Amino acid sequence: MRLVAFGELCLHMTLGPQASPASERKFSVRPIHMEVGGSARYVTEELARRGAEPTLVGAVGQDEVGALIRDLLSSGDTCADVRLVPAGNHSARLIIDPVGDGDIEITASPSDGTVDSLLPDATLAVGADYAHLSCFPGTDRLRSALVDLQVPLVADFGFVPWHGRPELLASVVRTRLAGVAVAVFNGAGAPAATVSLAEEAVASGVRAAVVTLGRDGAVVCDPYGTRYQAAPDVRVVNPVGAGDTLAAAFTHALHHGADAEDALRAGQAAAAGLISRDPFRADPDVPEPRVAGERCSA
Template structure:
């Protein structure tokens, strides 16, 4: 009998995204960067456990149902209320967030070693819960592949120097790091994304990938490799969850043994599918495969 694959462990926040566009009533979407990555991985067929916090409220029930519908195993500590964020969209569908969130994750123990660990965003740098996250990641460091996406939220990061220290601690614990050019611009004003990628590689990761919005994405490796891929042209509904879809597709491809160019191509395609529809709605495996096949047909 074939033993089921161990799940990927994603650690981090769930957030109810209250999307406000000025056109009609507010819409509530399940969100939170790590939760979106977990959902995206599950949609692509990867077994996933999400270690998180949820409240016993309507938003918590909505998020749990959403995650479980894709097959995510939700392991949630109960808090008084589920975190939320008002998401205001500009004319180009770009999102600006106003958060109502605390992160208090208690120490956690694992019943089995995960296939990989992903951490990110608010949960990796916000005390008191960040201490539990980092203790678990430090325990697994060197034995389990670890990925990290800072997904910077300036309003929650405190002073820049302290935020950089906390982010770089997570980078140093990771094998794969992904960030957006906007993340890097806030953390390191005036520095080129390529230069920051080099700085982070020196801290320990084997791969650093950077998304560039409409310019696509690039990745650098510790061995000196560099891959660049263009963005997929798409009509943008909103950008909510695009980076998380990128991360999920990249991790899924990399776990399957794909080379760096293939990982990036699948990731930018998944992100394009996500921005073409409202909310953090990443593609299924079938949708991603169809989009990649269509792109191959256009190029042949």
């Protein structure tokens, strides 16, 4: 299976747990784990783990953080073919504190370029089995180009401002289903309406649609019906990238002959592995994060 994933890249900085309460000293220093994030990155990482042939086409800010992202991706540690395009003047940075409850503090805005800066590279997807694209504002020209090239799309419609606004989401999605093979939705705030929209997408020709419901599980729709599956019971350390990982594993399994329910199980298992990963556990000097048991947020 060959897939080309398009999207913005950002630097994820995970703060490790403190060795002692901050109140016991004036300054508290905690370890920091840095990795390249963004939907395209999570998708290609998961597909590479499954033996697929992913290509990552990423927009990278032109600031020092963007330079660090480029260095990290050129270090030889990446498991996908990579094409980086300068876009915008700064990069997104996410600070995740696994000591707390999994909340994410956004400390910088996304790059001020758009994913449409990747438009000249749309032809890299010619002949691929799929192209993955987060169909957020600023991606319409790239999406249209991929459709014109007749590349089946794995389309992510989980843009946060659309959560809980079913009428807005429906108006956006209904005009963007051409060429979509797999559609992924986030049902936060309006699960029933989002599932109905997923069913509508399948009725219009989409092969399969998934609605993620966080710790409440997920729903998959295909021409054979709509089915719900509970989430795996895991401890959530870092929820970022769960939906992208689920979409990648789901698409890979579906492509290789699994039915939609088995493909969803594969996606949920992959997402559970990601969100329960503890980047600091290998360090014996760092205590294990104090996180209460939660269900999978994929």
